[in-house]
Amino acid sequence: MRRTVIAGNWKMNMTPSQTKAFITELAPMVAGMDKCDIVLCVPYVDIATAVEAAKGTNIKIGAENVHFAESGAYTGEISAAMLKEIGTEYVVIGHSERRQYFGETDTTVNLRTKAALAAGLKVILCLGEVKDERLNGITNEIVRMQTKLDLLGVSAEEMKNVIIAYEPVWAIGTGLTATPEQADETCGVIRGALCELYGCEVAEATTVQYGGSMNDANAAELLAKVNVDGGLIGGASLKTDKFTAIVKAANA
Numbered sequence: 001m002r003r004t005v006i007a008g009n010w011k012m013n014m015t016p017s018q019t020k021a022f023i024t025e026l027a028p029m030v031a032g033m034d035k036c037d038i039v040l041c042v043p044y045v046d047i048a049t050a051v052e053a054a055k056g057t058n059i060k061i062g063a064e065n066v067h068f069a070e071s072g073a074y075t076g077e078i079s080a081a082m083l084k085e086i087g088t089e090y091v092v093i094g095h096s097e098r099r100q101y102f103g104e105t106d107t108t109v110n111l112r113t114k115a116a117l118a119a120g121l122k123v124i125l126c127l128g129e130v131k132d133e134r135l136n137g138i139t140n141e142i143v144r145m146q147t148k149l150d151l152l153g154v155s156a157e158e159m160k161n162v163i164i165a166y167e168p169v170w171a172i173g174t175g176l177t178a179t180p181e182q183a184d185e186t187c188g189v190i191r192g193a194l195c196e197l198y199g200c201e202v203a204e205a206t207t208v209q210y211g212g213s214m215n216d217a218n219a220a221e222l223l224a225k226v227n228v229d230g231g232l233i234g235g236a237s238l239k240t241d242k243f244t245a246i247v248k249a250a251n252a
């Protein structure tokens with residue numbers, strides 16, 4: 001059976017000292033809540049501190065992006081090997097903010113995904129439609145296309161280390177949440193595309209999260225849906241009590 005994964009995406013928030021304080025406070029609050037995996041994806045400079053603070057707890061640490069080259073003249077970028085060496089386990093790839101503000105395309109998302117998997121990182125691959133696409137009734141086509149393009153050349157074996165985060169762009173940071181029915185349906189469409197790519201056994205074993213204004217108040221009904229295997233949480237992952245409430249909902 002696929003795992004439920006509750007992952008925080010801190011975005012550009014928290015310094016290393018704030019990171020240490022946050023994880024020290026969070027760890028006892030989520031101790032023993034083992035029906036889901038708990039991940040915090042944090043800014044690069046916070047990773048080493050986060051890994052140290054999370055030692056011996058059930059909290060795993062991820063990065064928010066990774067470059068696709070092994071090394072070389074890519075000023076300002078970070079490689080998968082660098083992340084691995086400091087104890088990073090997960091990496092978010094293709095977040096809509098990267099696609100929107102930093103020119104990320106399905107091609108670069110695919111390259112990053114393959115580089116991360118080759119280095120032994122677990123990938124949280126983000127995709128989802130923008131508002132006009134949903135209004136025009138082409139959500140299913142968009143997420144199917146993104147799923148297939150972003151995973152080009154990724155093997156069925158490597159899918160063990162891939163989590164998909166379905167994140168409707170109109171719901172991210174807006175306070176608008178997809179209804180549980182919308183989230184369930186579109187996560188199901190993504191699973192259908194995975195079934196076409198890898199066979200339904202692999203598709204059934206792949207975690208497909210929902211992300212977009214998930215919070216302590218709406219998590220339980222989203223997570224109750226059969227195709228929603230967890231959440232990628234932005235704003236609500238910056239408060240230990242709110243994040244814990246979501247983890248608790250996933251453990252109910």
Ligand code: PGA
Pocket residue numbers: 009167171172173174175211212213214232233234235236
């Ligand atoms: P949000 O962000 O929970 O603040 O909407 C989700 C995300 O960007 O992953």
